[in-house]
Amino acid sequence: MTIIDGKAISEQIKQEIATEVAEIVAAGGKRPHLAAILVGHDGGSETYVANKVKACRVCGFTSTLIRYEADVTEDELLAGIRQLNQDADVDGFIVQLPLPRHLSEQKVIETIDYRKDVDGFHPINVGRMAIGLPCYVSATPNGILELLKRYEIATSGKKCVVLGRSNIVGKPMATLMMQKTYPGDATVTVCHSHSADLVKECREADILIAAMGQPNFVKADMVKEGAVVIDVGTTRVPDASRKSGFKLTGDVLFEEVAPHCSYITPVPGGVGPMTIVSLMKNTLLAGKKAIYP
Amino acid sequence: MTIIDGKAISEQIKQEIATEVAEIVAAGGKRPHLAAILVGHDGGSETYVANKVKACRVCGFTSTLIRYEADVTEDELLAGIRQLNQDADVDGFIVQLPLPRHLSEQKVIETIDYRKDVDGFHPINVGRMAIGLPCYVSATPNGILELLKRYEIATSGKKCVVLGRSNIVGKPMATLMMQKTYPGDATVTVCHSHSADLVKECREADILIAAMGQPNFVKADMVKEGAVVIDVGTTRVPDASRKSGFKLTGDVLFEEVAPHCSYITPVPGGVGPMTIVSLMKNTLLAGKKAIYP
Numbered sequence: 001m002t003i004i005d006g007k008a009i010s011e012q013i014k015q016e017i018a019t020e021v022a023e024i025v026a027a028g029g030k031r032p033h034l035a036a037i038l039v040g041h042d043g044g045s046e047t048y049v050a051n052k053v054k055a056c057r058v059c060g061f062t063s064t065l066i067r068y069e070a071d072v073t074e075d076e077l078l079a080g081i082r083q084l085n086q087d088a089d090v091d092g093f094i095v096q097l098p099l100p101r102h103l104s105e106q107k108v109i110e111t112i113d114y115r116k117d118v119d120g121f122h123p124i125n126v127g128r129m130a131i132g133l134p135c136y137v138s139a140t141p142n143g144i145l146e147l148l149k150r151y152e153i154a155t156s157g158k159k160c161v162v163l164g165r166s167n168i169v170g171k172p173m174a175t176l177m178m179q180k181t182y183p184g185d186a187t188v189t190v191c192h193s194h195s196a197d198l199v200k201e202c203r204e205a206d207i208l209i210a211a212m213g214q215p216n217f218v219k220a221d222m223v224k225e226g227a228v229v230i231d232v233g234t235t236r237v238p239d240a241s242r243k244s245g246f247k248l249t250g251d252v253l254f255e256e257v258a259p260h261c262s263y264i265t266p267v268p269g270g271v272g273p274m275t276i277v278s279l280m281k282n283t284l285l286a287g288k289k290a291i292y293p
Numbered sequence: 294m295t296i297i298d299g300k301a302i303s304e305q306i307k308q309e310i311a312t313e314v315a316e317i318v319a320a321g322g323k324r325p326h327l328a329a330i331l332v333g334h335d336g337g338s339e340t341y342v343a344n345k346v347k348a349c350r351v352c353g354f355t356s357t358l359i360r361y362e363a364d365v366t367e368d369e370l371l372a373g374i375r376q377l378n379q380d381a382d383v384d385g386f387i388v389q390l391p392l393p394r395h396l397s398e399q400k401v402i403e404t405i406d407y408r409k410d411v412d413g414f415h416p417i418n419v420g421r422m423a424i425g426l427p428c429y430v431s432a433t434p435n436g437i438l439e440l441l442k443r444y445e446i447a448t449s450g451k452k453c454v455v456l457g458r459s460n461i462v463g464k465p466m467a468t469l470m471m472q473k474t475y476p477g478d479a480t481v482t483v484c485h486s487h488s489a490d491l492v493k494e495c496r497e498a499d500i501l502i503a504a505m506g507q508p509n510f511v512k513a514d515m516v517k518e519g520a521v522v523i524d525v526g527t528t529r530v531p532d533a534s535r536k537s538g539f540k541l542t543g544d545v546l547f548e549e550v551a552p553h554c555s556y557i558t559p560v561p562g563g564v565g566p567m568t569i570v571s572l573m574k575n576t577l578l579a580g581k582k583a584i585y586p
Contacts, residue, residue: 124416130465187485
């Protein structure tokens with residue numbers, strides 16, 4: 001059994017990006033610039049954005065953090081987005097989700113210029129991904145593909161079961177795993193809370209990707225011997241013994257499941273760091289105008 | 294076993310559309326206008342376009358057929374598309390596929406204004422469909438949903454297996470069948486030519502949607518007793534005994550499979566007529582500016 005080291009892979013990729021950025025800048029090119037909009041002071045969001053800013057530094061990117069208070073009006077926020085759309089120095093930007101309830105996430109996403117949408121959430125990027133055209137692929141699915149690739153895990157013809165059908169993980173993950181390419185070309189099943197035979201489906205999976213957001217949902221009896229298990233869950237479960245007061249908990253009961261796997265990602269240190277690195281890769285593509293002119 | 298009568302349902306829907314159009318026109322509204330571009334003289338394409346024009350007449354739509362010879366240049370064709378984009382009287386239009394090899398289908402699709410893209414092939418419509426936003430859903434998957442709805446076939450929690458992963462049927466069909474809505478909310482598996490265990494997957498399907506384009510591929514031993522079988526295949530198989538010289542053949546070996554089904558679509562007269570009706574429904578939506586202002 002191999003524990004997939006997302007942290008090590010992500011560090012390696014950041015170094016690869018930093019090298020390329022140094023070359024670009026040395027050749028007189030523009031340093032990629034990522035901007036992030038953060039609304040309010042949610043603890044999780046603060047951490048995610050701080051990690052993204054830190055990753056930008058390692059990659060040699062310029063980064064800008066733009067903060068709004070939680071009571072910002074939708075009009076103000078959309079005006080801020082339009083300003084970033086216009087700002088020629090900003091190559092790509094993100095709006096950290098979730099947003100306070102009075103703000104429409106969908107309206108926010110659609111207001112972002114798709115050519116700067118390095119999160120890959122805009123309908124044009126989602127559609128181009130489904131069709132198989134060059135685009136910004138959303139970060140978590142792309143990070144998982146990268147892990148499969150770096151560990152040279154076979155996918156063609158394999159049975160891949162995706163747990164969860166969210167717009168940012170489950171659905172794009174399923175679409176990517178069925179494309180005629182590597183990693184991909186798998187037989188893909190998407191299960192969710194209403195699936196009648198979820199346990200049976202999981203048991204047949206060669207590759208199981210858990211993205212339901214239900215801590216420790218996947219138990220040993222749901223995993224085939226020798227399966228590849230990718231854990232996308234990152235729920236903050238209260239834990240009084242920790243300074244932070246919580247424990248980041250995956251969708252997979254790791255201790256129980258791991259012994260049965262050929263490969264498994266831990267939480268933390270598996271998919272999480274790869275998600276940020278995917279954002280960095282998209283920002284590099286944006287800086288190079290590699291996807292859209 | 295019930296044979297799903299796509300022809301009867303499609304006639305019924307066309308009458309419903311015609312009634313609504315008559316009301317719109319009586320109230321002083323605009324008669325919906327569909328334009329179709331046909332390149333060359335491929336027999337299949339000629340038939341499809343002729344049937345679409347005929348359906349427009351039944352629905353009370355204005356229709357325009359624009360023909361180009363097979364040697365039209367890409368620039369000429371794209372110019373023609375841009376003209377339709379600008380034409381305020383044209384509510385929606387299609388370019389009949391496939392195109393001669395020297396023309397890029399993807400470039401053609403992306404040149405169509407997504408607000409007039411009643412085939413639902415433009416990346417914006419594909420992406421909005423995946424996210425679950427209002428859009429033009431592509432015709433064949435939408436026609437299949439309509440059949441499931443009209444026959445009140447249960448889908449929630451059921452195992453739905455889609456054979457084929459094309460951009461116009463397999464992939465959107467899978468996405469629609471997993472959405473949190475009816476028809477949908479199913480456990481969805483997509484199989485294709487590289488699937489290791491295709492027969493086993495098929496045997497477990499409560500709903501089997503065959504869209505591989507391989508005549509008579511699905512045999513009786515691939516279908517669970519009581520399954521719903523939807524046949525999207527329409528291959529022209531040579532048949533000297535017919536005046537046309539061919540027989541329209543589905544992906545399902547009907548005579549053998551039908552006795553085991555609870556519901557099955559025939560070929561012809563199943564999904565085919567529904568595809569055209571979906572295009573009519575999208576054109577009505579376009580005429581009413583119901584999706585995009």
